Ligand code: SF4
Ligand code: SF4
């Protein structure tokens with residue numbers, strides 16, 4: 001699906017500084033991240049100083065300044081998950097995908113992130129993949145999960161190549 | 164017409180204009196309340212927490228920052244109780260461990276009676292006092308720099324880390340930053356930070372008169388609004 005242009009998202013909200021969060025949320029939802037260009041346009045159109053827009057974007061975990069992969073793998077590194085080996089999971093993902101948390105893999109398929117608690121401590125270690133949770137994870141299970149996601153997402157591209 | 168209220172700081176009764184802050188009153192009447200982030204005529208943020216006082220309401224005392232506390236009729240403030248001294252010393256200790264590379268902050272630590280630093284030195288070269296951010300925003304209307312990130316990752320930054328188009332090159336952010344005066348022996352290298360405390364004479368004064376302004380000259384120029 002083609003993301004809606006910024007122009008459309010800004011419609012009816014120009015010069016209304018209080019609409020900042022809503023506009024940012026829409027941009028985040030449509031594009032998966034908020035680009036420098038988008039931040040500059042939003043600042044100009046809503047009449048919010050550039051530094052304030054930038055502060056807000058950097059403050060909330062829900063907003064991202066860098067593009068994110070198709071699959072976002074989030075590790076819980078809260079106390080309970082940490083005790084049950086979240087570190088091993090993180091290392092597994094880092095070594096398997098070859099990127100640091102917050103960065104995107106070169107094929108644009110994966111981003112690893114960690115959060116401080118997902119609120120499901122009894123089920124730890126917890127990993128969420130694109131919003132769906134996986135409980136009692138182990139490095140082995142995680143490797144299979146990543147492999148499965150990769151197999152699923154790489155296929156259509158190959159088919160497209162053949163066509 | 165200016166309205167006046169009467170209030171008490173450390174037992175002394177003052178008649179002061181409505182709307183002023185407790186810290187301003189203390190500074191004007193020569194009561195030493197150490198402070199760092201307060202800049203005269205700029206809005207107060209309450210970032211450094213050094214200026215804490217006890218605000219006594221109906222026999223119960225609340226510890227709060229005096230720069231953000233407005234005077235009220237019949238207000239009772241205690242600025243140098245044992246409790247405040249202990250808390251303030253700890254705050255100064257944290258500040259100096261965060262940014263030992265500033266003579267201003269080293270001086271504040273001396274004034275607050277810090278003798279040893281129990282925290283690891285972080286040498287972050289910024290205590291997030293927000294002086295730079297506020298002067299840029301309020302005095303110059305430039306809004307070129309601001310706080311970015313949150314929690315332990317909070318930083319002062321210009322948008323995207325490049326010089327802002329709105330920066331007027333006034334240099335006030337640098338003038339007001341406590342980090343711009345380095346310790347007398349030069350900047351400290353990472354891993355070799357120490358608590359300076361070299362100003363022996365000032366240390367003695369600090370011990371004998373903790374509660375009054377002694378025009379100590381510590382951090383002169385920008386730390387204490389009295390200079
Ligand atoms: S030099 Fe630039 S960033 Fe600093 S206070 Fe002046 S306008 Fe703001
Ligand atoms: S850069 Fe300096 S003035 Fe600005 S917040 Fe940090 S310590 Fe304070």
Ligand code: FES
Pocket residue numbers: 197198199200201208209210211212213214215228229230231
């Ligand atoms: S908190 Fe009051 S002067 Fe910094």
